[in-house]
Amino acid sequence: MDHLEAESIEIIREATATAQHPVMLYSIGKDSSVLLHLARKAFFPGKPPFPLLHIDTGWKFKAMYKHRSRMQAESGMTLIVYTNPHGVAEGISPFTHGSRYHTDIMKTQALKQALDVHGVDLAFGGARRDEEKSRAKERIFSFRTQGHRWEPGAQRPELWNLYNTHIRPGETIRVFPLSNWTELDIWHYIKQENIPVVPLYFAEERPVVHRGGQWLMVDDDRFPFRPGEKLENRRVRFRTLGCWPLSSAIESSAATIDALIEEVATTRFSERQGRLIDTDQPGSMEQKKQEGYF
Amino acid sequence: MEIHHNQAFSSHFKSPIETLRFITCGSVDDGKSTLIGRLFYDSGNIYEDQISALKTDSHLYGTQKDRLDYALLVDGLQSERQQGITIDVAYRYFHTGKRRYIVADTPGHEQYTRNMATAASTADVAVILVDARKGVLRQTLRHSRIVATMNCRHVVLAINKMDLIGFDQLTFDTLVKDYLAATKSLNFDSIYPLPLCSLDGDNILTPSPRTPWFHGKPLLAYLDSLSLSQKDLSVPFRMPVQYINRPHLDFRGYSGRVASGTLQAGDQVKVLPSGVTTRVRRVILGFDDVETVQAGDSVTVTFTDEIDASRGCVLVSPEDPPPVADQFQVTLIWMDQEPLHVGRPYILKIGTKETVGTISKINSIENIGADGDRTSRPQSGTPPERLQLNEIAQVTIKTDSPVVVEPFRKSRSLGGFILIDKMTYATVAAGMTQQVLSSPEGRDIHWHHLTINQKSRGEAKHQTPRCLWFTGLSGSGKSTIANLLEKRLFADHKHTYILDGDNLRYGINGDLGFSDADRTENVRRVAQVAKLMVDAGLIVLVSLIAPFRSDRQRARDLFGAKEFIEIYIETPLHICEERDPKGLYAKARRGALKNFTGIGSPYEPPLKPELAIDTRDQSPEECVDKILRHLRTL
Ligand SMILES: Nc1nc2c(ncn2[C@@H]2O[C@H](COP(=O)(O)OP(=O)(O)O)[C@@H](O)[C@H]2O)c(=O)[nH]1
Numbered sequence: 001m002d003h004l005e006a007e008s009i010e011i012i013r014e015a016t017a018t019a020q021h022p023v024m025l026y027s028i029g030k031d032s033s034v035l036l037h038l039a040r041k042a043f044f045p046g047k048p049p050f051p052l053l054h055i056d057t058g059w060k061f062k063a064m065y066k067h068r069s070r071m072q073a074e075s076g077m078t079l080i081v082y083t084n085p086h087g088v089a090e091g092i093s094p095f096t097h098g099s100r101y102h103t104d105i106m107k108t109q110a111l112k113q114a115l116d117v118h119g120v121d122l123a124f125g126g127a128r129r130d131e132e133k134s135r136a137k138e139r140i141f142s143f144r145t146q147g148h149r150w151e152p153g154a155q156r157p158e159l160w161n162l163y164n165t166h167i168r169p170g171e172t173i174r175v176f177p178l179s180n181w182t183e184l185d186i187w188h189y190i191k192q193e194n195i196p197v198v199p200l201y202f203a204e205e206r207p208v209v210h211r212g213g214q215w216l217m218v219d220d221d222r223f224p225f226r227p228g229e230k231l232e233n234r235r236v237r238f239r240t241l242g243c244w245p246l247s248s249a250i251e252s253s254a255a256t257i258d259a260l261i262e263e264v265a266t267t268r269f270s271e272r273q274g275r276l277i278d279t280d281q282p283g284s285m286e287q288k289k290q291e292g293y294f
Numbered sequence: 295m296e297i298h299h300n301q302a303f304s305s306h307f308k309s310p311i312e313t314l315r316f317i318t319c320g321s322v323d324d325g326k327s328t329l330i331g332r333l334f335y336d337s338g339n340i341y342e343d344q345i346s347a348l349k350t351d352s353h354l355y356g357t358q359k360d361r362l363d364y365a366l367l368v369d370g371l372q373s374e375r376q377q378g379i380t381i382d383v384a385y386r387y388f389h390t391g392k393r394r395y396i397v398a399d400t401p402g403h404e405q406y407t408r409n410m411a412t413a414a415s416t417a418d419v420a421v422i423l424v425d426a427r428k429g430v431l432r433q434t435l436r437h438s439r440i441v442a443t444m445n446c447r448h449v450v451l452a453i454n455k456m457d458l459i460g461f462d463q464l465t466f467d468t469l470v471k472d473y474l475a476a477t478k479s480l481n482f483d484s485i486y487p488l489p490l491c492s493l494d495g496d497n498i499l500t501p502s503p504r505t506p507w508f509h510g511k512p513l514l515a516y517l518d519s520l521s522l523s524q525k526d527l528s529v530p531f532r533m534p535v536q537y538i539n540r541p542h543l544d545f546r547g548y549s550g551r552v553a554s555g556t557l558q559a560g561d562q563v564k565v566l567p568s569g570v571t572t573r574v575r576r577v578i579l580g581f582d583d584v585e586t587v588q589a590g591d592s593v594t595v596t597f598t599d600e601i602d603a604s605r606g607c608v609l610v611s612p613e614d615p616p617p618v619a620d621q622f623q624v625t626l627i628w629m630d631q632e633p634l635h636v637g638r639p640y641i642l643k644i645g646t647k648e649t650v651g652t653i654s655k656i657n658s659i660e661n662i663g664a665d666g667d668r669t670s671r672p673q674s675g676t677p678p679e680r681l682q683l684n685e686i687a688q689v690t691i692k693t694d695s696p697v698v699v700e701p702f703r704k705s706r707s708l709g710g711f712i713l714i715d716k717m718t719y720a721t722v723a724a725g726m727t728q729q730v731l732s733s734p735e736g737r738d739i740h741w742h743h744l745t746i747n748q749k750s751r752g753e754a755k756h757q758t759p760r761c762l763w764f765t766g767l768s769g770s771g772k773s774t775i776a777n778l779l780e781k782r783l784f785a786d787h788k789h790t791y792i793l794d795g796d797n798l799r800y801g802i803n804g805d806l807g808f809s810d811a812d813r814t815e816n817v818r819r820v821a822q823v824a825k826l827m828v829d830a831g832l833i834v835l836v837s838l839i840a841p842f843r844s845d846r847q848r849a850r851d852l853f854g855a856k857e858f859i860e861i862y863i864e865t866p867l868h869i870c871e872e873r874d875p876k877g878l879y880a881k882a883r884r885g886a887l888k889n890f891t892g893i894g895s896p897y898e899p900p901l902k903p904e905l906a907i908d909t910r911d912q913s914p915e916e917c918v919d920k921i922l923r924h925l926r927t928l
Pocket of ligand 1: 320321322323324325326327328329454455456457458490491492493494
C-alpha cells in the first residue's frame with residue numbers, strides 16, 4: 001500500500017513538474033477521491049498547483065453534487081465544471097438518446113472541448129488497468145494526438161519509472177497515477193486514510209426500479225417509468241458511479257467500509273458489470289478510447 | 295462445463311500485502327496467454343460476468359472449439375484479438391492470499407526485444423515458457439539474455455505442453471539441463487524448472503497427478519513463497535529532486551522519491567552536481583512530519599540553509615557521494631525504427647535530470663538482434679555507426695552537462711536512463727550504465743570548477759564554432775543563401791545564429807547612418823557581436839554588405855584561422871539591379887537614396903575570399919551545397 005501510494009505521488013509530481021497547464025479530471029467517484037487525496041499529499045503543505053475539472057453531464061446523482069461541493073471546499077482547489085453546451089441545447093438525455101450517444105456527446109466530446117477551451121496539455125485521470133481488458137495496455141503517460149485521439153501503436157515504452165513527457169504543440173498527455181491499483185487496493189486505501197466518499201457506495205434502502213435485469217435508482221423525477229414498472233425500496237449500493245440512469249445498483253448489505261471490503265474481496269462479479277456503457281457492442285471501450293473517451 | 299472457482303484465496307485478502315511483479319516470455323504459441331488466463335482463473339480472479347463474456351468470445355474467436363479458450367481472457371485489444379496475436383506489453387493484476395501480483399505480458403514476435411525490456415525493467419521474476427516438444431530454442435536464450443540485461447534476477451523455467459510429450463520426465467530433465475548450461479554466464483540468482491500443462495492447469499494451482507516424479511511446488515505456491523531481496527537500507531542515501539514545493543515565501547521544500555538508503559531530520563546532505571552541503575530541517579511524508587524515510591518513499595524535505603537546488607539535482611549522503619560524470623559506458627537497447635546514429639544528439643533522461651547525450655562510439659553489438667537467425671554485423675575493422683531496432687550494444691555515451699550516475703547493478707534509479715529523439719520525441723532507447731568513465735579524481739570536481747571556454751562550449755554543442763561572413767552587393771542573394779544554410783545546419787542539430795545587417799540596423803546599430811564612418815562602425819559592431827557568439831560556441835552567419843575591404847579585414851583579425859570564412863556572393867551589379875527586391879536601386883537611381891552601395895558609394899570585392907559564389911547559374915540550394923561541402927573539408 002505504501003509502495004502504491006509512493007509510486008502514484010511520484011507520477012503526479014513528475015507530470016506536474018513537466019506540464020504547462022495540467023488539470024485533474026475529477027469525477028467524484030471513489031477513484032477520483034483517492035486521486036485527489038494523493039495529489040493533496042504530493043504537494044503538502046501547499047495545495048496541488050492545478051485545478052480540478054469535472055465534466056458534468058447534468059445526470060449525476062444528487063449525492064454526488066453534494067460531495068463535489070464538500071471536497072471543493074475542503075481542498076481549497078479551483079473546480080472547473082464543464083458541460084457540453086450543444087448537448088444542453090439538444091436536450092440530451094440517456095433515457096431518450098441512449099447511453100452511447102449520451103456518453104459520446106456529454107462525456108467524450110465535452111471532455112475534448114473542455115481541454116481545448118482551457119488550453120490543457122496534461123490531464124490526470126483515475127483510470128486503473130484492472131478495470132477493463134483494453135486498459136491493460138494503457139501506459140501511465142498516455143499520448144493523444146491532435147484531436148485527442150489515442151493511437152495504440154504510437155504509445156511510448158515506459159521503462160523503470162522514467163517517463164518521457166515531451167509533446168509537440170497540439171498534442172496532449174493523459175496521466176493515470178492509479179494504473180497499478182485494483183478495486184480492492186482503492187478500498188483498502190480509502191479505509192486506511194479515512195477518505196470521504198459519496199455515501200452511495202454503502203448499502204442503504206433506496207428507491208429503485210427493476211429493468212433489464214438491473215436495479216436502477218430513481219434519483220429525481222426525470223425517470224420515465226415504463227408500463228408495469230414500480231418503485232421499490234431495496235437495500236442497495238453502487239460499485240461504480242456515473243450518470244444515475246447508467247449506473248446500476250447491486251443488492252448489498254455492506255453498510256460499513258469493512259463489510260464493503262469483505263464484499264469486494266469475495267464477489268463473483270466484476271466491477272464493470274454495473275456500468276451500462278461498456279457492453280453496447282464488442283470491444284466498445286476500446287473504440288470509445290480511440291475517440292477520446294477517458 | 296465445469297466452473298472451478300476458488301474462493302479460499304480471495305477471502306483471505308483483507309489486509310494490504312506485498313506486491314510481486316513478474317514478466318512472462320515465450321515464443322508465439324508457446325502458451326503464454328493460456329498460462330496467464332489459467333492463473334487468473336485458477337486463483338479465483340475471474341468474475342462470472344467475465345466467464346460468460348469468455349464463453350461468447352470462445353465461440354467467436356476461440357481456437358479451442360467447444361472448450362473455454364483461456365487465452366481470450368487476456369488478449370486485450372479487439373484489433374489483435376481478431377488477428378490472434380498480442381502486440382504490446384499488457385499489465386494484469388491478480389492476488390492470492392499471500393500477495394498481489396502484477397503480470398507484464400509480452401508478445402513473442404518481432405518487436406519482442408523492446409517490449410520485453412520494457413516489461414522486465416520493473417519485474418522481479420521472469421517466467422520463461424518453453425514448448426516441451428521444441429526444447430530450448432535460440433529465442434528462449436535471447437529472452438533470458440534480455441531479462442538478465444535488465445537485471446531481473448529470478449527465473450521460472452516453465453516447460454509447457456507436457457501433455458504432448460506424455461509428461462515424460464527424461465525429456466523434462468534433459469531440457470532443464472540444456473537450459474542451465476546455456477544460461478550459466480547470465481548469473482541468475484535462481485532458476486526454478488517446472489513441468490506444466492497450461493491448458494489443463496497441471497502444476498499451476500495444485501500439484502499434478504500426471505507428474506508424480508516432480509516434487510516441487512506448483513507455480514502459484516512457488517511465486518507466493520519466493521522471498522524477494524529485502525531493500526538494502528545500509529546503502530548510502532540518494533534522492534533525485536523531482537519538484538520544488540514553494541507554496542509561500544516561508545516554505546521551500548524539495549520533493550522526490552528516495553532512491554536508496556534512509557534520511558533523517560538533522561542529517562547532512564550534499565546537493566549534486568553543485569556539491570553544496572546542507573542539513574535537513576524537516577522530513578515530510580504525506581501530511582506528516584516524520585523522523586526517518588527510506589528507499590521507495592515519496593517525500594518532501596526542507597533544509598536549514600537557503601540553497602540553490604532545482605529539479606534534476608540529486609541529494610546524496612556526503613560521506614559516500616556517487617560519481618558526477620559526462621562520459622560513461624553503457625548497455626543500450628535500441629527501440630526505434632529509425633536507427634541510432636553515432637554522433638547524433640538525443641535527449642537523455644536519468645533520474646529527474648534531462649540533458650543531451652551523444653553516442654560517441656559503438657564498442658560492440660550483441661548477437662541477439664531482431665527476430666530470425668544470428669545477426670551478422672561487422673564487428674572488426676571500423677566500429678559500427680548505426681544501431682538498428684531491437685539491437686543491444688555496448689556503447690560509450692557523452693553528455694552535454696555532467697550528470698549523477700552510478701552503475702546500473704548498484705542503482706536502478708541512477709544507472710538506468712532513456713534516450714528521447716529531439717525531433718519526434720519518441721523514446722528510442724533504454725540504457726544501463728556499466729561503467730562511469732570520466733569523473734576526474736572522483737567526486738570533488740564539479741562543473742563550476744572546470745574552465746569553460748570556447749572549445750568546451752563548442753564540444754557541448756557537437757560543433758566547431760565559426761563565423762561565416764557573407765559579403766556582396768545589395769540584392770546579391772546573401773540573406774537568401776544564409777537563411778537556407780542556417781536551416782540546413784539546424785536540421786543537422788547545429789546551433790546557429792544569423793546576424794543580418796538590415797535587421798541589426800533596427801537595434802544595436804539603430805544610431806548609425808550610411809556615411810563611410812558609420813559604415814565602418816557598423817561593421818565593427820557586427821564583427822564584435824559575431825566574435826562573442828562564436829566564443830559562446832555558435833556557428834554565426836553574418837549577412838552584411840560590408841563594402842570596404844579594410845573593415846572586413848579588421849573583422850577577420852578578430853578570429854582564428856579557419857574560424858572566419860568569407861563567402862563572397864559574386865552577383866554582378868546589373869543583375870542585382872535587375873532583381874532589385876527592395877526597390878532600392880530604382881530609388882538610388884532616382885537620387886532618392888544617397889550613398890547606396892554600387893551606385894552612390896563604392897563596393898570593394900574581396901581579393902581572396904574562402905569561397906566565391908556565383909548565383910547566376912546556380913540555385914540557392916546548389917550554393918548552399920557548395921558551402922556545406924567546403925565546411926566539411928575544414
Ligand atoms: N496441448 C497443449 N496445448 C497448449 C498448452 N498451452 C497452450 N496450448 C495451446 O497452444 C496454442 C497457443 O497458446 P497461446 O496461449 O495462445 O500462446 P501465446 O502465443 O504464447 O500466448 C493454443 O492453441 C493453446 O490452446 C498446453 O499445455 N498443452
